[in-house]
Amino acid sequence: MSSSTIVSLPDQSTARVPKVNFLTKENGLLSWLLTGDHKRIATLYLISITFFFAIGGVLAGLIRLELLTPQSDLMATDTYNKVFTMHGVIMIFLFLVPSVPATLGNFLIPIMIGAKDLALPKINLLSWYLYVVGGILVLYTMVSGGVDTGWTFTTPLSTHYLNTNVLSTGLAIFVAGFSSIFTGLNFLVTIHKMRAPGMTWFRLPLFVWANYAASILMVLGTPVLAIAIVLVALERTIGIGVFDPAKGGDPLLFQHLFWFYSHPAVYIMILPGMGVISEVISTFSRKRVFGYTAVAFSSVAIAVFGFFVWEHHMFIMGVSNYSTLVFSLLTMLVAVPSAIKIFNWSFTLYKGSITFETPMLYAFGFMGLFTIGGLTGVFLASTGTDIHLTETYFIVAHFHFVMVGGMLMAFLAGIHFWWPKWTGRMYPEKISQLAALVTFIGFNFTFFPQFIVGTLGMPRRYAAYPAEFQVLNVFSTAGATILGVGYLLPILYLTWSLKYGEIAGSNPWQATGLEWQIQSPPLTENFTEIPIVDHDAYDYEWLERKEKEVPSVG
Amino acid sequence: MTVHGGTSDQPVVHGAHAEHEHPPYQRHHFESMEQQVDATSFAMWLFLLTEIMFFGGLFTAYLIFRNWYYPAFVAGSHQLSILWGTLNTGVLITSSFTMAMGVWCAEVRRKGGLVLCLVLTFVLGIVFLGIKTIEYSEKIEKHHVPGFHYSLKSFTDPQSDPEVYKDYRDKALAPDMARHTEVYFSLYFAMTGMHALHMIIGIAILGFMIYKAQAGAYTTGHITFVENFGLYWHSVDIIWIFLFPLLYLISRHS
Amino acid sequence: MSTHHDPHQPQTHTGHDHDPNEQDVHDTLNHIVSPVIYIVVGAALLVLTGLTVLAATFELGPWNPVIALFIACLKATIVVLFFMHVKYSSKLTKLTVGAGLFTFLTLLAMTLSDYASRAWGRW
Numbered sequence: 001m002s003s004s005t006i007v008s009l010p011d012q013s014t015a016r017v018p019k020v021n022f023l024t025k026e027n028g029l030l031s032w033l034l035t036g037d038h039k040r041i042a043t044l045y046l047i048s049i050t051f052f053f054a055i056g057g058v059l060a061g062l063i064r065l066e067l068l069t070p071q072s073d074l075m076a077t078d079t080y081n082k083v084f085t086m087h088g089v090i091m092i093f094l095f096l097v098p099s100v101p102a103t104l105g106n107f108l109i110p111i112m113i114g115a116k117d118l119a120l121p122k123i124n125l126l127s128w129y130l131y132v133v134g135g136i137l138v139l140y141t142m143v144s145g146g147v148d149t150g151w152t153f154t155t156p157l158s159t160h161y162l163n164t165n166v167l168s169t170g171l172a173i174f175v176a177g178f179s180s181i182f183t184g185l186n187f188l189v190t191i192h193k194m195r196a197p198g199m200t201w202f203r204l205p206l207f208v209w210a211n212y213a214a215s216i217l218m219v220l221g222t223p224v225l226a227i228a229i230v231l232v233a234l235e236r237t238i239g240i241g242v243f244d245p246a247k248g249g250d251p252l253l254f255q256h257l258f259w260f261y262s263h264p265a266v267y268i269m270i271l272p273g274m275g276v277i278s279e280v281i282s283t284f285s286r287k288r289v290f291g292y293t294a295v296a297f298s299s300v301a302i303a304v305f306g307f308f309v310w311e312h313h314m315f316i317m318g319v320s321n322y323s324t325l326v327f328s329l330l331t332m333l334v335a336v337p338s339a340i341k342i343f344n345w346s347f348t349l350y351k352g353s354i355t356f357e358t359p360m361l362y363a364f365g366f367m368g369l370f371t372i373g374g375l376t377g378v379f380l381a382s383t384g385t386d387i388h389l390t391e392t393y394f395i396v397a398h399f400h401f402v403m404v405g406g407m408l409m410a411f412l413a414g415i416h417f418w419w420p421k422w423t424g425r426m427y428p429e430k431i432s433q434l435a436a437l438v439t440f441i442g443f444n445f446t447f448f449p450q451f452i453v454g455t456l457g458m459p460r461r462y463a464a465y466p467a468e469f470q471v472l473n474v475f476s477t478a479g480a481t482i483l484g485v486g487y488l489l490p491i492l493y494l495t496w497s498l499k500y501g502e503i504a505g506s507n508p509w510q511a512t513g514l515e516w517q518i519q520s521p522p523l524t525e526n527f528t529e530i531p532i533v534d535h536d537a538y539d540y541e542w543l544e545r546k547e548k549e550v551p552s553v554g
Numbered sequence: 555m556t557v558h559g560g561t562s563d564q565p566v567v568h569g570a571h572a573e574h575e576h577p578p579y580q581r582h583h584f585e586s587m588e589q590q591v592d593a594t595s596f597a598m599w600l601f602l603l604t605e606i607m608f609f610g611g612l613f614t615a616y617l618i619f620r621n622w623y624y625p626a627f628v629a630g631s632h633q634l635s636i637l638w639g640t641l642n643t644g645v646l647i648t649s650s651f652t653m654a655m656g657v658w659c660a661e662v663r664r665k666g667g668l669v670l671c672l673v674l675t676f677v678l679g680i681v682f683l684g685i686k687t688i689e690y691s692e693k694i695e696k697h698h699v700p701g702f703h704y705s706l707k708s709f710t711d712p713q714s715d716p717e718v719y720k721d722y723r724d725k726a727l728a729p730d731m732a733r734h735t736e737v738y739f740s741l742y743f744a745m746t747g748m749h750a751l752h753m754i755i756g757i758a759i760l761g762f763m764i765y766k767a768q769a770g771a772y773t774t775g776h777i778t779f780v781e782n783f784g785l786y787w788h789s790v791d792i793i794w795i796f797l798f799p800l801l802y803l804i805s806r807h808s
Numbered sequence: 809m810s811t812h813h814d815p816h817q818p819q820t821h822t823g824h825d826h827d828p829n830e831q832d833v834h835d836t837l838n839h840i841v842s843p844v845i846y847i848v849v850g851a852a853l854l855v856l857t858g859l860t861v862l863a864a865t866f867e868l869g870p871w872n873p874v875i876a877l878f879i880a881c882l883k884a885t886i887v888v889l890f891f892m893h894v895k896y897s898s899k900l901t902k903l904t905v906g907a908g909l910f911t912f913l914t915l916l917a918m919t920l921s922d923y924a925s926r927a928w929g930r931w
Binding site for chain 1: 908
């Protein structure tokens, strides 16, 4: 085994990307737009979510630009409200929720379990079209004046006091929600019913377990968001009165229904990322994941417990003290399974042969930043501190640490890790390591100061703030600029690598997992023969034995 | 492990259907019909779970407001006709029976029986919607549709509504409680309307199925479509089983 | 779940980690429910409907809604078990139905817990 890296590539002077693969199988626009191939659909998703991520990123830039100065001088406060609302809506519903599941999940799950495709290929394609329709509706909202309710659509602001495009945004999210439901439904059926012979539940890669848990949340949670949106639409159009105190309605009812989905939604967002981290940490420490069963069960535990804690988003909204007591306790408990994962990953690293390829750098970033974000979540679980910290920049920092420092880093880790499998080519290692570092530095400069200003009392969603907070805000904006560069670089060099990247071969990382036993990029039908599985996940001894028989490089 | 993926650019091509025998309606990504049936059935159940959670939000709203505005809910419920409601419940239950019988006919490959059962289910569905239309038009006439010239008169002055008054002799509601009847009717229309929408979709699919059944598509051993649709139809029935007592039977003793 | 899977045996079906003789794992047609059962269940549903309406005509105070909901749950149960074949279905199907019910009850109970402890029956 070589020194600083485990990368094992075929001889570049003779290697070629296989002529027949899922990308070349058929040509023409229709073969892509009418495809049932999960890998092509994953590719369509990857392009679409990158597009919306870019828009969401520009909106973030505008927010940070406005917050350079204490006055609301870059844009009118109403406009600022629209900017942060669209930033939230796009980043959550059009980027984070589908990010890993719709791209990496779609691409990998059938291969990882030894199947030829997902159980319902047409539903998979429908899911992508629903995503696109949702996205178009969001774009329509943006060009027709935007919406300024905040992504949380709190009533009665959204139902009675605003004249902006609540309905079109609501429809967009409703449609995108069904995209998510169908993806989750497809994964659940596939994982239950299409595992290859010998692929028992406890031989599955942890990436599959993580997506399984997230899929449960997608199927059971998203419909409640759908009905909440329908009720807001009815309230706005014909004034039915369920959320209007003047008519005897209760605005809090909306929040109960909204957060019943939106809290599990954060686990929908993070669980697949945690699945990626399990795979990456194992591969780049050449060690099986410590406590496989604990990590697998903790994914499901997070999903189940995630349904019991939603009221912690409503502590200051007028809910009863007794219910805050119950939900506060349950929220503390839900942190435990996440902590279990962090411990298990740490023990995986211990005495492992660690190398620092780009996916591993992102994984390290995840572990540190997600831990900080998660711990600050415990401060917020405690009602007493939450009353002081909620609706301040502390919350903004908390969720950006877990979502950007955590989830986005995991997504980038996954994209880099499986890029060779997806495209047949390696990304350029040096510049990508640099980009990872730039992202990490930029991230900390952007979001750490926000914990401080939040604790000091700076409210969120305000375009203007007291002058004493300016220094930290300037730091934050400077960091955001660095962060932007860190995210731009992958888009550039990954595109470059499509033509000029080194040929990867089928298993450049010497990783375990069925996806590394097939060619890169895979054939449309994934396997020429359905495999029969006789070993556990992360079994590096099995891999060594197999390499001696049939070298997979080249 | 026996995987031949390699980096070969000579893929193994599955010759037409010579290498593996499978029924024409088995999709290629499934390894067996058993797997396909299992998978599609499970998928249908998962979809029904989303329906439970979708209606669940409405039931939650209903329970809260019924607890808060009970007198208004009583007065609102008295405006609904037990006759039509019970009749509709009977119609839907019968249609569930005919649907179940339809599945049985498909299982034992009786094409004529299947078509008959599907047609009966279709007709009963239309009858249900017809009765609902009658009920809705009554509500429209009496201005009990929230947001469309909603009138409180029947509740602040019950004697102005002799049909309902003679059965229940309700006391007049105070003006603020009378206003809350609008919440009752909002939930009535939202819940029965959403239910009716699901019925309409079901009836449309039934139409398509009758046509295919007549052509023999479901009586050659491949019955999953009929079976899975049956699951959908029964769950729409179950939703009504709960809507009926909750909306129609609030304090109906005279 | 069997862990003694012999990889050298010819595989006639896939994704399996159970004894092939175990009955309640597949949903495929092992069992055709007889029409007699459907007739009995259908009749029972109609009778129960009549019962619900009858019970509603009596003044039973807080017990009226309890009885109405109890009968509704009974009706829903027999529809699920017999019309929807859950009684004859795999463990997975039963678990799925249970999971849906559980999640719905969570939504209901925990939301009501907030209302029950601050605004019960008064506004």
